[in-house]
Structures are given as C-alpha cells and as structure tokens.
Amino acid sequence: MPCEQDYLRRVVLREHGSNSMPTVAPGFIMTAARAALEAGYHVVLEGILHTGQYGGPLRDLIAEHAGLSFTYWLDVSFDETVRRHRRRPEPIPVTAEDMRAWYTPLDLLGVAGEQVIDEASGFEDTVSTILHHSRLAEAAALTPCPRLCLRCAEKRSPGTAPAGGAAPENAGRAG
Structure with missing residues (x-):
C-alpha cells in the first residue's frame, strides 16, 4: 500500500x-x-x-x-x-x-x-x-481483502470460506 x-x-x-x-x-x-x-x-x-x-x-x-x-x-x-x-x-x-x-x-x-x-x-x-x-517483487499480497473478505473468497472459488472464516453466505452483495 x-x-x-x-x-x-x-x-x-x-x-x-x-x-x-x-x-x-x-x-x-x-x-x-x-x-x-x-x-x-x-x-x-x-x-x-x-x-x-x-x-x-x-x-x-x-x-x-x-x-x-x-x-x-x-x-x-x-x-x-x-x-x-x-x-x-x-x-x-x-x-x-x-x-x-x-x-x-x-x-x-x-x-x-x-x-x-x-x-x-x-x-x-x-x-x-x-x-x-525489499523482496516486495516476490511478496504475495497480504491485504486483508483477499485473505478474509467473504466477497473476494466467493469470487476466487464459489462456496469456499476465506482463511479463518465461515462459508460466505452473503458473497456478491454490496456491503
């Protein structure tokens, strides 16, 4: 960031x-x-x-x-x-x-x-x-959204849960 x-x-x-x-x-x-x-x-x-x-x-x-x-x-x-x-x-x-x-x-x-x-x-x-x-060129993004956001987890793989979370029930809804 x-x-x-x-x-x-x-x-x-x-x-x-x-x-x-x-x-x-x-x-x-x-x-x-x-x-x-x-x-x-x-x-x-x-x-x-x-x-x-x-x-x-x-x-x-x-x-x-x-x-x-x-x-x-x-x-x-x-x-x-x-x-x-x-x-x-x-x-x-x-x-x-x-x-x-x-x-x-x-x-x-x-x-x-x-x-x-x-x-x-x-x-x-x-x-x-x-x-x-700084090794940022090889670093994976550690932003919370790809790891924790229900909406992004649903986009990656429908029906899967983000790290540490439950299956996304409201994925795709504006929030």
Whole structure:
C-alpha cells in the first residue's frame, strides 16, 4: 500500500511545509502507516521525510513493527531535484529559491541497513532496486481483502470460506 507523504500532508491535511507552524502530518502519516501494517498490508511510505520532523516517528515505527523494514535515501543533488520537479506532471507552484530552503543533502535516518540510491539511477531502476532489495517483487499480497473478505473468497472459488472464516453466505452483495 503506498503511503504518500506529499499527498497526505498537502491534500488531506492541507499542510504546506511551514516550519513556523505546528504540524499534524508526521503523527498522522505514521498512524496511517502503522494501521496498514497492523492490518497486514505491505506499506511503502515515501516522501521528503526530513529527519527533523519525521526522524523520531519513523524510527519508532520501524522499532515497533514486528516485520521487516527497509529504508532508502535517494541521493539527488539540488540541481537535479529542481530539474525533476519541473518535469512533474503537476508541479507545485514553488521557485528554485523556495526549494533551496527545504533541501537537505544526505538527511539520512541513520537506521541499520539504510540504502543510499544515487541520482544516476533512473526511475525504473530505482523502483526495481527497491522492489527486489525489499523482496516486495516476490511478496504475495497480504491485504486483508483477499485473505478474509467473504466477497473476494466467493469470487476466487464459489462456496469456499476465506482463511479463518465461515462459508460466505452473503458473497456478491454490496456491503
């Protein structure tokens, strides 16, 4: 399950990155990620997660999670950051000067196993590296629906019960 920091912070919470105001985003995002992990989802938490705001909550989330955790830092220079921003389908309206104020080189989380991916790695290579290193490329979906949902169990094999459940009596009904 993708947990996109920028979407949750800017769209859902309408927070716009000011350091002068208290922010709900770090706690909110960690709560969303934690809830998804506890429900059995694989979670990819991504974004510009400055350690000043997100470091403590991220380290706590990693420490509390009983499963495997993988962390990656995309080591991208400021100039390349600006170029990539300008190529976004819907870039947010900020100047390079605004971005320079936010840019923090090598803002590593400092946890065991953290991987640094160089800016020379293209989008497809970066995604492939993360999927294979984290073993998500081979991982079966662990979302509750395919395992527990009566409707999905009925779609898979009519008359069969989901894991840990009774035979689906109401399968196919809107719920």
